[in-house]
Amino acid sequence: MLKILFLLCLFCCVTPPTFAAEEAAMPYIIFRDEPQNPDLTLPNIHPKISDTRNDYHVVSVKERNRVRVALYDESFRGPRRLLLQNPTGQDLTGLPAGNPQDAPRDNEEGIRFGDNIMLKPFVEPSKTIGSPEWPNQLWWRRLHGNYYIVRLYRGESMLRDGLFTEKSGRDCSVFWGESFENPGKVDFCATFLGAEIDLFASGYPVMYLVSVDGKDLPADFPKGLVRWIP
Incomplete structure (x- = not known):
């Protein structure tokens, strides 16, 4: 045995x-x-x-x-x-x-x-944001800490596909949790105005998600976790 x-x-x-x-x-x-x-x-x-x-x-x-x-x-x-x-x-x-x-x-x-x-192109399951006149589809997944991979669709094209974090360093996991499939505890609305993604819900401060480039990563961000090409 x-x-x-x-x-x-x-x-x-x-x-x-x-x-x-x-x-x-x-x-x-x-x-x-x-x-x-x-x-x-x-x-x-x-x-x-x-x-x-x-x-x-x-x-x-x-x-x-x-x-x-x-x-x-x-x-x-x-x-x-x-x-x-x-x-x-x-x-x-x-x-x-x-x-x-x-x-x-x-x-x-x-x-x-x-x-x-x-x-053929397609849009993965995602959250509808914006207005009926200007709808977008938002998908996200936590990559590390307060850094998320974000895909923002308009139609079948991605307007954004990259690494995002909260502009002031506030923890956005209350809204985003681990991913679109496993979101945070608070349902939220969002808008996209061409540069940042704004997340808001009643009783919570507005959070501003901005794109992060390689040169903007903090020293403690795991090396090799993200790669930019070409």
């Missing part, structure tokens, strides 16, 4: 880490808005397909059965960000990518990888 227990304990110790644990150990990759010297050797940058409809660079990051992409112009400026479903599960690294001339009308905003993998 003792031998069996010993073997069970040994098995538990050598069991490989779960996918969630492996994912948590990987850096979160953020697409730069205006890269001054883009690293063109990155495998995340796809070669262009020969019959592309739009002359842009496709840069991608795999997320489980999804692909997060940024579409940069010729000068690597003004990227459009999308989240794509990838039901194939195939590694798309190195494949030519773009929006081809012959894309079907129901997938004009999709991206083709290689010869025949057409992926």
